[in-house]
Amino acid sequence: MKIFVTGVSGQLGHDVMNELAKRGYEGIGSDIAPAYAGVQDGSAVTTMPYVAMDITDAKAVHDTLMNIHPDVIVHCAAWTAVDMAEDDDKVAKVRAVNAGGTQNIANAAKELDAKMVYISTDYVFNGQGTAPWQPDCKDYQPLNVYGKTKLEGELAVANTLKK
Template identity: 80%
Template sequence: MKIFVTGVAGQLGHDVMNDLAARGYEGIGTDIAPQYSGADDGTAVTTMPYVSLDITDRDAVEKTITELKPDVVVHCAAWTAVDLAEDDDKKAKVHAINADGTQNIADACKKIDAKMVYISTDYVFDGQGTTPWQPDCKDYAPLNVYGQTKLDGELAVANTLEKYFIVRIAWVFGVNGKNFIKTMLNVGKTHDKLTVVSDQIGTPTYTLDLSRLLVDMIETDKYGYYHATNEGGYISWYDFTKEIFKQAVELGHTEYSEDRLTVAPVTTAEYGVSKAARPFNSRLDKSKLVENGFKPLPTWQDALHRYLQEINF
């Protein structure tokens, strides 16, 4: 099986490529950069082929994918800077990447009859209430530009293809790239008090674990919408931060101990308004994974432990 992976310079694409290599599949990575050598921490992506591709260039996408003829395209590339997406001078670019770029890939997949995996987000919903969102729920109401463009991408895939997996994730962290954990560890070194939002609820997703699930998925024809985050229960960003520092101390990083560093919970309103509205309810129901024979991801607490051992901090 030949798999074409977009966005390999990001957290998820990087891990998908390495998981494909570990299972002996033929993977071809792509991103917009002329070349890509490896992760931020110096770990190389496998020696699999890499091609440079701008997914907003419709002709280039069609030419590349039809020539390579992959069996599957795992589409990880996206604009993910949520606040920056609200800037008037960025909105067209965000839409070009998340919506038009996805349509370009879906059209190419249709032409060669390839499966497609599209990575989406809980931001397609309005984030209200406390009930976990179901993967087949169609009550879309994005709160921001990012969410709307990711929804447009979902619709492009679903309206173009029959052989697709739309996988919504939340609160992503991985070795390759910026994420909440790295941010907290960095600011925790230089501050003695932090305030963290406690009224936004969800579950983290470790890209290493998610990549394994995605490869499990493409080995099947159990198409449709899925939700995938780590297990371990729903938490707030405040809860997550407390656990990050607790585990960091257990690994010997005493600078994050409660004796030196205080973490206080605040509401979203108290924290201050960001450019983009954030969902309060990012709970994603993942029961469909088990119903379709897929193995759930490990707990987020376990994922965090493995991640902290993996990174240099």
């Protein structure tokens, strides 16, 4: 099984790639940098196959994924600087990454008939609940740009792919 992972220079993508290696899966990592630019800790991710790809570039996403033809796409790439996402000059970029980039990945997954795993955040909720949210809860109330754009990503996946 061939598994393509976005955002491998970040903490989550880094750990996903290392877990895939431990379990004997073929993992191909991706991020925006021309070469792996994450933590150089000597773990498997630092030597596993890597492909540079800007998730906000629909053509690049399509061409890259059609060429690699993964069975599964684990989408870990995101704008995660929550406070900086609120800066007026960054909102469009945050939306391009978290919503548009996710839509690009979902579109390719649909065309490939590949499984897609999308990692979202509790920021899509308002944080005011008294009990844990149930699976598939739709009581969204994001309070900031980061949460709103991650919710837009969730909806992009839900509206593009079948469960």
